[in-house]
Amino acid sequence: MARVVVDVMLKPEILDPQGQAVQRALPRLGFDGIADVRQGKRFELEVEGPVDDAALARIHEMAETFLANTVIEDFAVKVEETAEPAK
Amino acid sequence: MARVVVDVMLKPEILDPQGQAVQRALPRLGFDGIADVRQGKRFELEVEGPVDDAALARIHEMAETFLANTVIEDFAVKVEETAEPAK
Structure with a gap:
């Protein structure tokens, strides 16, 4: 079973x-x-x-249509190596 | 300016x-x-x-005391390469 990570962040101009609350604290x-x-x-998707x-x-496609709101958010899909790699 | 990423995830046993709502959808x-x-x-910390x-x-220390609740969450600190690396 492989793990794929989808990171969703607000676009820089949004x-x-x-984040501001954290930074000020x-x-x-x-x-x-x-x-x-x-x-x-x-x-983290298994x-x-x-x-x-x-x-x-x-x-x-899933990230684009469902996990992220691409009007205000960017996303990145990354494959993470796991102990048991995909064959 | 360098970027450091702190990922905070619920512990596996929590x-x-x-996540379940996403998986079922x-x-x-x-x-x-x-x-x-x-x-x-x-x-993402600059x-x-x-x-x-x-x-x-x-x-x-910041992640442990402030960004994550270590009773129920794990965290990982990663340095991300940026266009202008730290000197």
Whole structure:
């Protein structure tokens, strides 16, 4: 079973109030030197069968239509190596 | 300016209703072959200055005390290469 990760982040031009809240809280908590924080979502998908081009194309479509709102969000699909790689 | 990513995911033994909702919706939307979905958070931190061991140690502490709830969540800190690498 292979793991595919879909990262969904707000586009850079979209205001990210969650990230701003985190960034503003950091100095109060004693953490300096962080210029910007953006918060997004991470989906870990356990894929049955091999992660070939067809499977990745399907996951890409799934991310585009369902996991991300592509009006305001960007997404990235990455294959993660697992202990038992896809054959 | 270097980018450091903190991924926060629920621990494997903790129920993830958000991920389950996504997983159950997928077959209805025509996507089969996904055995499991876990949903978590991704923080992208823009770090001022070099990302050396001291900076990473601070970010690790920040993630542990502030970004993740380590009772129920695991986190991972990763340095991402950017166009303008830290000097």
